[in-house]
Amino acid sequence: MRPQLVPFLLIHAGCAAAICSGVTWQAIAICVVLYWSRMFAIGAGYHRYFSHRAYATSRVFQFILAFLAQSSAQKSVLWWAAKHRHHHLHSDTRRDVHSPRHKGFVYSHVGWIFARQHDATDLQKVADFASFPELMWLHKLEVLPAILIAALCVFIAGWTGLVVGFLWSTVLLYHATFCINSLAHVHGRKRYVTGDESRNNWLLALFTMGEGWHNNHHAYQSSAQQGFRWWELDLTYYILKVLCWLGIVWDLKTPPEQVLRNKQRLGSRVIGRAAEQLAGRFNPEQIALAVRSSVQASELSALRDSLCRLQHRAEVLRNLRLPKMPTRDQFLAEARAMFAKTISLDDIVDRAYELLLESVGSRLVVQ
Structure with a gap:
């Protein structure tokens, strides 16, 4: 068994400890807050900012996003962004790190993370962020944010805060995020020709704050907005708009009119x-x-x-x-x-x- 697989399995198994620790409303509230706040950090941080530079922000908020996203225990910000940029270069080809078409559903959902060939981080792919010492520090201490958040949960609500608040929300985050790699390349609708199997899935968009509009995203990757139609709920983008009004982020990229009308010429x-x-x-x-x-x-x-x-x-x-x-x-x-x-x-x-x-x-x- 791969060493990295052990903590992943323990986190899943630990969810059952709620039988002993009990379930309180305070712990459920922590679970809800941690799920949605960290989902935002994954979508707005790991994905739209660190992987695609879909907007600009300060060095302080950049670190906050990275720290909060990394507390989801989905490896370091630099590892995540490097793998995602590789995915877009080779989406649904044999060189894709998690393609359901070539690797199967289970491997694309979770198995690829523990494959030996994906251990290393190609820092050349994320040279624009690897130059920041604080992000390299997070990269080297990738589990520290998760440990600190877990400790905070224990401090606030005891063992039930750890089990229900931290572990439950972390497992939910795992599989909601992983579904974009697997289900969003299998089930849904294709509005755009993207040369891969990316699809728009409204149900995934609800649970991932807009990440489920995956075919839209593959059609115009650098957009901070992934719900292209008024009815395509994209909570991550709405929050980014508010942060833009407050001056915390700026230069939000959106799809040009040609893309929205599906009249762009393909590369x-x-x-x-x-x-x-x-x-x-x-x-x-x-x-x-x-x-x-x-x-x-x-x-x-x-x-x-x-x-x-x-x-x-x-x-x-x-x-x-x-x-x-x-x-x-x-x-x-x-x-x-x-x-x-x-x-x-x-x-x-x-x-x-x-x-x-x-x-x-x-x-x-x-x-």
Whole structure:
């Protein structure tokens, strides 16, 4: 068993100690306050500020956010931000640290945290914050904030304050936060083409103070506002707005009008990932076999010669209009069924069609 897994399991098991410590209204009040205050610190701090620089704030409030978020026992602020930035670079690809598509639901929900390859913190990814000595201090003493908050709970309400106030709220925080990595990439609606499986989930948004509008977030990552529609409840953003009026935070980034109207042109990385998803709906091996069986031997030999001579095999196959070869119109119909509305749909279709033709061409060259 990994050493890091032991305290995680003990925190879960410790929740049952409420049978002995009892449950008081004071302890329940502590649990509620700690859950919502630390959820705000995770969403506004770990995520929107330290991972995405969605707004600016002072060095003092930056430390407060980091300390409070780190009291949730979800590792250090620098570790969290570095892993999250890596996630966005490789979202739902094989290099993603917690993709349900490639790693399975349980691993994406919690298992990845305890995998050995994720122990280290890539400080290069968070060099903008690693330069602050106080954040490096928190990074090195990552469990200290949780210990201090736990001790405060004991001081206020005794053992029931520790068990019900601290442990219960910490376990709830664990799984509410982890659901964004797992459930928010499995269940919900896609308003935007993002090249991954991020989804908007209203129920998760309620429990995470707005983090459940995950497809919105992947569409425009640097936004402090994640609920893009008036009815998309985003408590974290509302609190940030109040803090902005008070001068505690400033320069809140919001999505531009083009994004809100879903009329932004997609970047090449998103187009490439979406194209791979679309091309994956067609089986190049079966198509190549169907082409071989539908043309005469002499024609197949000439086709192979052409494919071997030319570097861009997709052009050869596109111009020949071979039988059994899917048409671009078929790709377009499939794309309209797969993806949300986007002005970049033709770019995705063209790239996906080229990927399939190249794949089929490479198989036709083989005898």
